[in-house]
Amino acid sequence: DTEVTQTPKHLVMGMTNKKSLKCEQHMGHRAMYWYKQKAKKPPELMFVYSYEKLSINESVPSRFSPECPNSSLLNLHLHALQPEDSALYLCASSQEGPSTGELFFGEGSRLTVL
Amino acid sequence: GQNIDQPTEMTATEGAIVQINCTYQTSGFNGLFWYQQHAGEAPTFLSYNVLDGLEEKGRFSSFLSRSKGYSYLLLKELQMKDSASYLCAVRDYAAGNKLTFGGGTRVLVKP
Secondary structure: OOOEEEEOOEEEEOOOOEEEEEEEEOOOOOEEEEEEEOOOOOOEEEEEEEOOEEEEEOOOOOOEEEEEEEOOEEEEEEEOOOHHHOEEEEEEEEOOEOOEOOOEEOOOEEEEEO | OOEEEOOOEEEEEOOOOEEEEEEEEOOOEEEEEEEEEOOOOOOEEEEEEOOOEEEEEOOEEEEEEOOOOEEEEEEOOOOHHHOEEEEEEEEEHHHOOEEEEOOOEEEEEEO
C-alpha cells in the first residue's frame, strides 16, 4: 500500500463555516505535510509534522489549524476562511522524517471558499 | 531563503528528447527532487539526487552539480502522456529540511 488518501476530494464552504480536511497513510511514514497549491503555481509548504509533533509552521494564518492525532492521520481544520484561500490542498508523507526520502503526495482536496 | 529557477514551458515532439534545467541557491543543500504533475492531479516522484552525477531510471534521467547549483531532468523517447508539469524541488537542512518547489516547467508533447 503506497497511498496517501485525502478526503474530501472537493469542498465548498462559506466564510463562516468550520470544516476539516483529512489525510491518511498506512506506509508507516513518520513525517506528514500540508501543502497549498494555487492554479498553475507550485505547491507551497504550510505545515510539517515529524513523529507526530509540529516541526514547521510556515507562518500560516491561524484560520488554518493542523492536527496529527496519530502517526497515520493528519487533519487540517478550517475556520473563517477567505475566498483567496481557495486552492488545492495537498497532503504528503515521507518515511523517516523531513531530512530524508521523497514525499508521497495524496490526490489533494480542492477547496472553494465562497 | 531559496531561489529555484526553471523554464516556464517547453514543447517537444513525440519520440524526441527534452532537457529541463533547474538552478537553485540554498544555504544547506540536502537533496534535489524532480516530480511530475499532470493537470488536476497530485505530484508524483520521479527522481532524487543528493550527490553529483547522473541518476538514470528508464526513460528519465536526472543530473546534479552541487558546485554549480544546477540540475537537469532528461526525458527520452517522449510519449504523449509525458505532457505534464515537471517540478524541481530542493531540500534545505538550514530551513528545517523543508522541501521547496520551483515554479514548474510545463512540457507539451506534440505528435
